[in-house]
Amino acid sequence: GKVGGWELSYGSDLDLVFIYDAPFDGMTNGEKSIPNSVFFTRLGQRIISYLSTITAAGQLYEVDMRLRPDGAKGLLVTTISAFEKYQQQQAWTWEHQALVRARPIAGSQTLAGRFNQVRRKILAQPRDMATLRQDVVTMREKMRASLATKPSQQAQQSFNIKQDQGGLVDIEFMVQFAVLAYAAQAQSLLTYTDNVRILDALREADLMSVEATNILADCYRQMRSMEHRQALQNQAGKVVTHKLQDERQQVQAIWQTLMLDSAALP
Known part of the structure; x- marks a missing residue:
């Protein structure tokens, strides 16, 4: 989410995942010993x-935990080993898209380092390009169907900056796909x-054209x-x-070329 991507904005919620590095079936060593899983769940x-x-000014943040393994029905906290296993064996493509934006924001440096290793391992695995492209496009179409401006509302001549075709999420999905x-x-x-900065890295690695990366970065900043400004005015x-x-x-135009045209790279 935005907090993971260093892009927290006015009114953003916090997409969080709680991870700990201790045996799931182990016990705490405090005055009253309890299972590790219980301790970390209560902490979460x-x-x-x-x-x-x-x-007095309203809610501090809205916290969204649905990106954790197994989503809303999953455990509130998970061990780093269980998180790695889930990402390797069960996670959907959209969950790996979310992992592109993930970073440690609190906790021990040792655990943060382990998380970064897992993230790199998962994201750097080879993928079938046709399947990947189809997965990303299909998920984007589902989001548009439920969140974008409906055909019956288009007469209002308004553009949903985040969800409509050509908006922020299209840029984010292209970056994640790449x-x-x-x-x-x-x-x-x-x-x-x-x-x-990911767009900068794509350009520097000659994996996306200078023109395309500059356009996407400029459009992203403008949007x-x-x-x-909209958020500040409620x-x-x-x-x-x-x-x-x-x-x-x-x-x-770039979405059409990168995500839909049969001749699109790679």
């Missing part, structure tokens, strides 16, 4: 409670988790700036269509 619940505190497609041959793509993330028309068309 307390962290969520603190982060979602209601203040990382999953190329990281096996260029692990420099795994250094950063934010979209603009994010507009989204920030407005929905929509603008009149003509305000970002050029940017939207440029993003759509």
Whole structure:
């Protein structure tokens, strides 16, 4: 999410995953010994409670834990070994897309290092390009169907900056696709988790054209700036269509080339 990608904005929620490095069936060594899983679950619940505190100005953050292994039905906390096994054997492509944006934000440096090793290992594995491209396109189409402006609403001449065709999520999905497609041959793509610096890495590795990466980075900045202004005014993330028309068309053209054309690289 945005916090993992160094792009937290006004009103953003926090997409979190809690990971610990201790035997699942082990016991704590405190005054009253309890299972490790119970201790870390309680700790996670307390962290969520603190982060979602209601203040005089409103809720501090909205915490979203659905990106953890097995989603909403999964355990609140997971061991690093179980997390690695899940990512290797059970995770869907969209979960690996989310891993592109993931980074440690708190906890021990040792565990952070282990997480980064797991992340690199998973993201750098070779993939079938046709299957990968289809998975990413299919997920994007599902999101548009449920979150983008409906055909019945298009007469309102508004553009959903995040979800509509040619918007922010299209750029994010292209960046994530490129990382999953190329990281096996260029692990420099795994250094950063934010979209603009990943685009820089793609350009420097000659994996995406200078023109395409510059356009996507510029459009991303323009749309994010507009989204920030909307959030500060407590407005929905929509603008009149003509305000970002050029940017939207440029993003759509690159999406067509990269994600839909049969001759698209790789």
